[in-house]
Amino acid sequence: MKTKPGLFAIIFWLVWLLALAAPPAHGAATVSTPHATVTLLSEQPQATPGQTLWLGLRFKLIPHWHVYWRNPGASGAAPVIRWTLPEGWTAGDLHWPVPQRIPVGPLTNYGYEEAVTLLVPVRIPEGPLPAGPLTLTADAEWLVCRVECIPESGRLTLELPHPGSPTVGDPATQRLFAAARAQWPEADRVTGRYRLAGDAQTITLEAPGLAVDDRDEVWFAAYEWGPVDPSGAQSRQTTAEGLVLRVPAGDLPPAGDVPLDGLVVVETRDGGAPARRGYAVRLEARPAATGTSETLGLMTALGFAFLGGLILNVMPCVLPVLGIKVLGFVREAGANHRRRVGHGLSYGAGILLSFLALAAALLLLRAGGASLGWGFQLQSPVLVALLAYLMLLVGLNLSGVFAVGAGLMGAGQALTAGSGLFNTFATGVLAAVVASPCTAPFMGTALGFAITRPAGAALAVFLALGVGFALPVVLLSLWPAQVRWLPKPGPWMKTFQQALAFPLYATAAWLLWVLSQQTDARAYGAALAGLVAVALAAWLYGQWQPRGWRLGLLGAALTVVLLLLLRPVAGSDVAVPARADPERLTWSEARVRELTAAGRPVFVNFTAAWCITCQVNERVALATENTRRLFADRAVAYLVADWTRRDPAITRQLERHGRSGVPLYLWYAPGSETPVVLPPLLTEGIVAEALQSL
Amino acid sequence: MLQAFFRVFLITLAFVAGSAIAAPRVGESAPDFTGVDTQSKTHRLADYRGKTVVLEWTNHDCPYVRKHYGAGNMQEQQREAAAQGAIWLSVISSAPGQQGYVSPGEADELTRSRKAAPHAVLLDPEGRIGRAFGAKTTPHLYIIDEAGKLVYMGGIDSITTADPADISKATQYVRVALRERAAGQPVTTPVTRPYGCSVKY
Structure with a gap:
């Protein structure tokens, strides 16, 4: 019993000692004006060398008054803080919560009512802390307005204890910092682009990744004064692509080739006060700038397209059609020369018109704002299924399950049966349609180039492809002597025709495999x-x-x-299943930025299940033992951008490098933000050489 | 269908409403206006063809206006402009009951007490001239050339604070532009950020 008072005394003494020794657990300095109470707070109770210390400047305002966001809008001024910090400490940029729109008559400002906390990271260098008190001083100037405005200022000084001092974290402060962070805009989730109207009065913004509810209110605020008029009405559309905003241009409209930075704010009004979400966006100027060194010249593209067209003839999806044409020539070896040429030319015309129609449709869709690249026909599961059915039908026809009048298969028959030119024209169209899934895997580069060009050049490239595609058959129709080496017409032709069905079945099987990745x-x-x-x-x-x-x-x-x-x-x-494979990360612009900022070398593989070139490259150059070891040795982050289904973010990235199709391989050397573009046909050697540039 | 039509209608409406405060563009004709000064005299922009016209939006209670009048910067530039033959018109677009709204007598008293030297002070309590020009702040300045084209719009200078100590460090955009015009040169910085209080429409 005797010890009890003593124990109490000791506890009391200890508590009293602690209260004396620990300065107010969190240093907090406050300045009060008639309109605002401003407090400087530190998140961490004490300074730790080598760490980032977060400071907060909290404004508490009397009702109806506001302070401003980084871009104050039509009038007003953002708070300015000048820091005086211990030797070697550096303050970063202010982190601004998502602002609200504050109307002042016909004008609109951006700011905060009631209260706001601006956070700033302070870097404390490694090594011993300076001796003596650690004093942090903020000289703050802010404009506080209702309708009228008052410039105010204050000096806020905070003293931080040295490490090891007995300090206690203050839960209220922690909550305040957490609440401030919760109001930050979401970074790196939304990307987009903008286009300035010809009269420089309106800016059209596209943020395809952002889905908003029809009832939400959506507005864009630029980070800086000038490009956007904050007071004008903004209108929005929600397309299949995502969000499209029309925003009035400001006094200094963007130059049209520089990115536009700002916030897309989504306000949801569910009865009570609006909930506000903000997305920090960097809007790239449209049309996307292309890396000049990478882009093909028009002549080269025309050449590639022509060659590609020639090669198309031996693709498994087209070969049967060509085979049938050749059969036709065998059958009508003795026919009238003029008629034969007529049929050859109408077949060619069918091909050319189909390619032109395809190109025109694609250009129109793109002009309408759809973010499509070459290969789009394989990115829609329904189209893939329909193409598989078409392959099956043509295959069944060749197998003899059914025959179509004068012959679906029967461009050749048509010639002998003497039916009209229309049938051969239709064969040309059919050949172009069955060829379309085969163009994407192999002709991505030339066609991808084409559709990012002005319409004239784009059509020319597609035309060159069609000419290359039609040429062999048209030539055969002109000089049938070339087929004399083939055996005389006979029963072998039926066998040959039936055999030709199998490449089509194979194509159908391949299309179904693509479909299986998409659904x-x-x-x-x-x-x-x-x-x-x-x-x-x-x-x-x-x-x-x-x-x-x-x-x-x-x-x-x-x-x-x-x-x-x-x-x-x-x-x-189907959301692309996140691969558990740690060596294969899913690509996003944000992740690339993160990794390059951290100094990691990054290799990006833009691929698609239906892209055969991509698959070949992966087998022979990327998934090999040697390359994997090389990547592991050099700590290369291997990112995969899968374009099997439509993905506007990937499409835009491709366009930025002058491509509109896969494959695309990017190599970011450590610390470099601009990638090296590797050739579309990879070998282990090319990859290894690129990595040598480390 | 009806809904789509309605939406288009609303969007059009929003644009028409939004354009009510649309700013003119530098290089284009400035909107012509007719305004009444403190002496009930009517001024038309078209009357000043052949002369350079400076428009200055003002509100004597705005701290940013005080910054430039208190330090004598605005008055000095008004005198310089007059010496170059330019017509300097101060415009007050504050609505009745709002900050900065003054009677003609009070406006003249302000000119006298502050030793200001504008060619005239236009009273625009309905905000017609202000909206035509898209005037957003006090001060907000516009320069119109001899042919009636807008050649400058923006702030009085480059440092957007309310601190008079910053005036000497700032680029005085209006002074520079007027000198360039007087020398027959194009204005190097024709659009800048206007800064200050909002115009109290």
Whole structure:
């Protein structure tokens, strides 16, 4: 019993000692004016060498008064803080919470009412702290306004204890810092681009990654005065691509080739006060600047396109069509020369017109703001499924399951059967359509170049591709002597024709594999069932050769079945499964920036499941033992941008490098923010050489 | 369909409403205006063809206006402009009941007490001239050349604080522009950020 008072005394003494020794747990300095109470706070209770110390400047305002955001808007002024810090300490930029719009008559300002906390990171260097008190002084000037404005200022001084001092973290301060951070705009989630109207009055902003509800209010605020008029009305559209905002240009409209930085703010009004989310965006000028060294010249692109067209003829999807053409020439070896040439030319015209139509459609869609690149026809699961069905149909036709009048297969038959030029023209169109999935994997570079050019150049490149594609058959029609080496017409032709069905089945199988990467199991199953429906319809047609309304009924039934089956395909959207493989990170602009900022070397592989060149490159140059070891040795971050499905962020990145298709390989040497573009055909040697530049 | 039409209508409306305060562009004709000064005299911009015209939006209670009048900077530039043959018009667009709204007598008293030297002070309580020019701040300055084209719009100078000590360190944009015009040169910095209090429309 005796010890009790003594114990109490000791505890009391200890508490009293602590209270004396520990200065106010968190130093906090306050300045009060008639309109504002401004407090300087430190998040950490004490200074630690080598660490970042966060300071906060909290403004508490009387009702109806406001202070300003970094861009104050039509009038006003942002708070300015001059720091006086211990030797070697450096203060970073102020971190601004998402502001609100404050209307003043017809004008609009950006700022904060009631209260706001501006945070600033302070870098404390390694090594011993300076002796003596650690004094942090903020000389702050701020303008506080209701309608009228008062410039105010104050000096706030904070003293931080040295490490090891008995200090206690203050939960209220921690909460304040957490709350301030929660109001920061989200960085690196949204990217976009802008276009200045010809009269420099309106800026069209696109932030494709941002989905907003129709009821939300959305506005853009530039970081700096000038490019955007804060007071003008903004209108918005929500397209399939995401958000499109029309914003009135300010007194100094952006030059049109520099990025525009700012915030996209989304205000949700659910009854009470609006909830505000902000997204920091860097909007690239449109059209995207292209790396000059990388882009192909027009002549080179034309040459590549022509060669590509020639090569297309031996692609598994086109070869059968070509084979049939050749069969036709064999059959009509003795036919009238003029008619033969006519058919050859109409086949060529079918191809050229199809390519031109495709190019024109693509250019129109892009002009309408769709972010499409070459290969888009394989990025839509429905289109992929339909192309697979088409391959199957043409294949079944070759296999003899059904025959179409004068012959779907029958450009050749058409010649002998003496039917019109229209049939050969249609064969040309068919050849172009079946060729389209094969162009994406192999012709990405030339065609990708084409569609980022002005319309004239783009059409020329597509035309060159068509000419290359049509040439062999047209030449054969002009000089049929070239096919004399082929055997005389006979039963072998039927066997040959049936054999030609298999490259088409193979193409269909490949398309289905692509589809399997784009949809979930349910939708994929439905698409496979569609295959059966197509085969059944073809067989029914072959059996009964329906005409008139019966044919219409069969066609309608197949259409309805396919519509029903493809609905889940159109609807399904498979998020690319995050690969557990630590050697293979998913690409994003933000991640590249993060990694390069941290000094890591970065290799980016822009690829797609349907891109055969990409797959080949991965097998022979990237996934090899040697390259993997090289990447591991040099701590290279290997990022993969998967374009199997549409992804506007990837499309834009491709365009920035003058491409509109995959593959694209970028190499960021350590500490470099501008990548080296590697050639589209990789070898281990090329990769190793690029890495030597380390 | 109806909904789409309605949306287009709303957007159009928003643009029309938004354009009410749209600023003119440098290099284009300045909006012509008619304004009444403190002596009930009418001034039309078109009357000053052949002369350089400076428009200065002002509000004597705004701290930023006080910065430049208190230090004598604004008055000095008004005198320089007059000496070069330019017409300097101060414009007060504060609405009745708002800060800076003054009667003609009070405006003249302000000119006298501050030793200001504008060609005239225009009273624009309905904000018509202010909206036509997209005047946003006090001070906000515009220079119109002899042909009626806008050649400068923006701040009086380059340091956007309310501290008079900064005036001597700042580039005086209006003075520079007027000198360049007088020397027959184009204005090197034709658009700058206007800074100050909002115009109290």
